[in-house]
Amino acid sequence: xxxxxxxxxxxxxxxxxxxxxxxxxxxxxxxxxxxxxxxxxxxxxxxxxxxxxxxxxxxxxxxxxxxxxxxxxxxxxxxxxxxxxxxxxxxxxxxxxxxxxxxxxxxxxxxxxxxxxxxxxxxxxxxxxxxxxxxxxxxxxxxxxxxxxxxxxxxxxxxxxxxxxxxxxxxxxxxxxxxxxxxxxxxxxxxxxxxxxxxxxxxxxxxxxxxxxxxxxxxxxxxxxxxxxxxxxxxxxxxxxxxxxxxxx
Numbered sequence: 001x002x003x004x005x006x007x008x009x010x011x012x013x014x015x016x017x018x019x020x021x022x023x024x025x026x027x028x029x030x031x032x033x034x035x036x037x038x039x040x041x042x043x044x045x046x047x048x049x050x051x052x053x054x055x056x057x058x059x060x061x062x063x064x065x066x067x068x069x070x071x072x073x074x075x076x077x078x079x080x081x082x083x084x085x086x087x088x089x090x091x092x093x094x095x096x097x098x099x100x101x102x103x104x105x106x107x108x109x110x111x112x113x114x115x116x117x118x119x120x121x122x123x124x125x126x127x128x129x130x131x132x133x134x135x136x137x138x139x140x141x142x143x144x145x146x147x148x149x150x151x152x153x154x155x156x157x158x159x160x161x162x163x164x165x166x167x168x169x170x171x172x173x174x175x176x177x178x179x180x181x182x183x184x185x186x187x188x189x190x191x192x193x194x195x196x197x198x199x200x201x202x203x204x205x206x207x208x209x210x211x212x213x214x215x216x217x218x219x220x221x222x223x224x225x226x227x228x229x230x231x232x233x234x235x236x237x238x239x240x241x242x243x244x245x246x247x248x249x
Contacts, residue, residue, distance in 0.1 A: 001079045002088075004035045008045065008066035009076065009093040015063040017050065036064060044072045066093065068100050073109050082119060089126035098132035106133075107190050114193050124195035128202045137206040140187050145210035149217060211236055 007021060008014075021032070039045040046067055049060040066072065073094075080088040088094065089110075098106050106127060113119040127133055188207070191199040212233045219229035 001035060001039075002081070002084060004032065005039065005044070005066070005076065005079070008064070009088060009091045012066050012068060012091075012093040012096045015048075015065045017061050017063060019061075021064070040064075042075055043067060044075050068093075068097055070101065070105060070109060073097055073101075073106070077109065077113070082122075085119065086122045086126055089123060090130075094127065095130045095132045098127075098130060098136065103127075103133050103136050104186065104190065107193070111193065121195055121198075124198040128194060128198055134202075134206055137187065137202070138210075141207040141210040144207070145214040148211065148214040208236055 004021075007016060018029075018033070018036070021036075036045065036047075040047045044067055046065045048063045048065075050063050076088060076093070077085075094106070110123050110127070114123060188203075191203060194202075215224070215229045215232045215236075218224045219226045224232075
């Protein structure tokens with residue numbers, strides 16, 4: 001079945017006529033047509049009539065297009081054998097699915113597969129390297145950095161009363177953390193379900209720099225101490241999946 005669906009997975013925005021799909025078929029077309037009907041019935045493919053007049057007064061040719069939704073994604077995941085899973089997870093279909101439905105939804109659909117070490121590695125290498133995933137996380141990082149820059153840590157401990165910069169930094173950390181415990185931390189937390197090396201490198205490539213710049217700016221504006229900013233920057237780089245200030249509470 002994955003051979004029948006392959007053209008759609010590689011070109012998920014295209015409408016295919018049967019004659020464009022039949023070239024690898026040897027012998028009778030009936031089994032291939034039966035599989036297309038099965039995919040239409042499973043709501044994986046959309047079937048429609050071609051626009052315009054049919055040739056020689058015959059029926060209009062059918063057009064087939066793959067669905068970009070969770071039901072179709074789940075079905076496709078089930079028909080690709082493990083040794084070909086990377087072919088699907090690296091596909092243009094998966095990239096388009098994440099563009100439309102988001103990475104959190106893609107993660108939800110593959111989550112059970114992550115219990116298998118072999119599959120976990122394949123999913124990590126594939127999904128975290130898709131263009132749509134990286135773009136989503138870069139946009140998320142920019143928004144999170146803006147949220148950090150909007151923080152105003154109200155210090156009830158005047159700087160001159162603090163025993164030292166460490167005491168002030170500790171106070172500011174406890175004041176800062178609750179302000180960052182709301183949505184959207186889920187995108188960071190779910191990365192821990194992937195292969196650690198792949199997840200950490202992905203975090204550093206997409207989230208680290210905007211957050212580091214935000215901590216630096218907070219220190220320059222004297223919202224936090226330079227010591228706290230340095231701690232957050234190093235923690236963000238060395239322990240990225242647990243470094244978010246929310247975890248300091």
